[in-house]
Amino acid sequence: MGDNTLLSVFCSPLRYVQGAGAMRRLGAEMVAVGLEGPALVIAGATPIARLAPIWAAALDEVGIAHRVRLFGGESSRREIAAIVEEARSLGARTIVAAGGGKVLDAARSAAAALRLPFVSCPTICSTDAPTSALSVIYADTGPQRGSVEVYEIHRRSPDLVLVDTQVIAESPPRFLAAGIGDAMSTWYEGRAAAAAGRPNMRGGRATLAAVDLARLCRDTVLADGEAALDECRAGRAGASLERVAEAATLLSGLGFESAGLAAAHAVHNGLTAIAATHHALHGEKVAFGTLVHLLLEALSATDAVVREATLAEAKHVAAFFVRVGLPVTLDALGVGAEGVESLATAVRRIAARATEPGETIHNMPFPVDVDSVAVAIEAADAVGRAAVRAGAVG
Numbered sequence: 001m002g003d004n005t006l007l008s009v010f011c012s013p014l015r016y017v018q019g020a021g022a023m024r025r026l027g028a029e030m031v032a033v034g035l036e037g038p039a040l041v042i043a044g045a046t047p048i049a050r051l052a053p054i055w056a057a058a059l060d061e062v063g064i065a066h067r068v069r070l071f072g073g074e075s076s077r078r079e080i081a082a083i084v085e086e087a088r089s090l091g092a093r094t095i096v097a098a099g100g101g102k103v104l105d106a107a108r109s110a111a112a113a114l115r116l117p118f119v120s121c122p123t124i125c126s127t128d129a130p131t132s133a134l135s136v137i138y139a140d141t142g143p144q145r146g147s148v149e150v151y152e153i154h155r156r157s158p159d160l161v162l163v164d165t166q167v168i169a170e171s172p173p174r175f176l177a178a179g180i181g182d183a184m185s186t187w188y189e190g191r192a193a194a195a196a197g198r199p200n201m202r203g204g205r206a207t208l209a210a211v212d213l214a215r216l217c218r219d220t221v222l223a224d225g226e227a228a229l230d231e232c233r234a235g236r237a238g239a240s241l242e243r244v245a246e247a248a249t250l251l252s253g254l255g256f257e258s259a260g261l262a263a264a265h266a267v268h269n270g271l272t273a274i275a276a277t278h279h280a281l282h283g284e285k286v287a288f289g290t291l292v293h294l295l296l297e298a299l300s301a302t303d304a305v306v307r308e309a310t311l312a313e314a315k316h317v318a319a320f321f322v323r324v325g326l327p328v329t330l331d332a333l334g335v336g337a338e339g340v341e342s343l344a345t346a347v348r349r350i351a352a353r354a355t356e357p358g359e360t361i362h363n364m365p366f367p368v369d370v371d372s373v374a375v376a377i378e379a380a381d382a383v384g385r386a387a388v389r390a391g392a393v394g
C-alpha cells in the first residue's frame with residue numbers, strides 16, 4: 001500500500017518562540033520575520049481580557065497598528081467569512097490569532113483565503129494545531145452541528161508561533177491534560193503512517209526528522225506530564241511545563257503534520273458523530289482514540305509476541321492517561337449517555353464515521369473496516385475501565 005514515488009516532505013513554521021512573558025515580544029518577533037500592520041487580532045473573551053493591553057503595548061512599540069476582533073466561538077465557514085470581511089475592511093496585512101484550537105483554525109483559514117501571513121499565539125496547550133497549516137472546520141448549523149466537516153490544508157505554515165508559557169501556566173490544567181492526550185497520539189500515528197508508507201499531512205513521505213520528533217514528543221510528555229500539570233495548578237511556568245508546552249505544541253505539531261495521522265484522530269472524528277461527546281475536548285477524544293489505535297494494532301498482529309507487547313503498551317498508556325486525568329472509557333466521554341440508542345449501536349456509528357473514505361485511519365499499515373474498529377473500540381474501553389479500577393486502588 002506504500003507509494004514509492006513519494007518525495008520526502010517536512011514543513012514547519014518560519015519562527016517558533018516560547019517562554020514566560022513571550023507575549024510582550026509579539027511586535028518585535030513579528031518584525032523579526034518581516035511582518036507588517038495593520039494586524040487583525042482574533043481572540044476569545046478570556047484572552048482579550050488578559051492580553052489586550054499587552055498586545056497594544058507590544059504592537060505600538062514597533063509601530064504596528066491593530067484591531068482586536070472577538071471570536072464567534074466555532075471554526076465554521078460562517079465565522080471564517082466574517083473574519084475575512086473584517087480583515088478586508090481594516091486593510092489588514094497580517095492576521096494574528098490568540099486562543100485555543102478553534103480560534104487559531106478559523107483565523108488561519110481566513111488568512112489563507114486572503115493570502116496574508118498568519119501569527120499563531122496559543123493561550124492554552126490543548127492541541128497541536130498552532131504550528132500547523134491545517135484548519136479543522138466544524139458544522140455550526142443543522143443536525144451535524146459541532147461535528148467535524150472537513151480538514152483544510154493551506155499552502156503556508158504559520159509565519160510565527162508565539163507561546164507565552166506564563167499564560168499557559170495560568171490556564172485551566174484540564175486544557176494542558178488535553179494537549180498531553182493529543183501529543184501522545186503523535187508518535188503512534190506517525191509510526192503507523194510511516195510504516196505503511198502513506199503520505200503525511202503535507203502529501204510527502206515522512207522524514208527521519210518528523211518520526212524522531214514524534215517519538216521525542218511522546219517521551220517528553222510521559223516523563224514530564226504529571227509534573228507539568230502540578231506546575232500548571234500552581235500557576236507557575238516551571239521547567240516541566242516548558243518542556244511539555246514544547247512537546248504539545250512544537251514537537252506534536254511538526255510530528256503529526258510531517259509524519260502523519262492514522263487511527264487515533266479518525267476515532268476522534270468518529271466520536272464527534274455522537275452529540276453527547278461534544279463536552280469533551282479534542283485531546284480528550286484523541287486520548288481515547290490513541291487507545292483504540294493501539295488496540296487495532298494489537299488485534300491485527302499475527303505474531304503473539306507483538307500482540308502482547310502492543311497490548312502492554314496500551315495498558316501503560318491508559319494508566320498514564322488516568323494519572324493525568326484524561327478519559328479512557330466510553331462512559332467518561334458521554335457515549336451511551338443519550339439513552340436513545342444502545343451502546344453497541346453508538347460504537348458502530350463511531351466506527352462507521354471513523355472509517356469513511358479519506359479518513360486517516362486508512363493510513364494504518366493493515367486494512368481496517370467498521371467491524372474491526374468497533375471491536376477495537378470495545379477492547380479499548382475494557383482496557384480503559386481496568387486502568388480506572390487500578391488507578392482507584394493504587
Ligand SMILES: [Zn+2]
Pocket residue numbers: 127128182265282286
Ligand atoms: Zn490533534
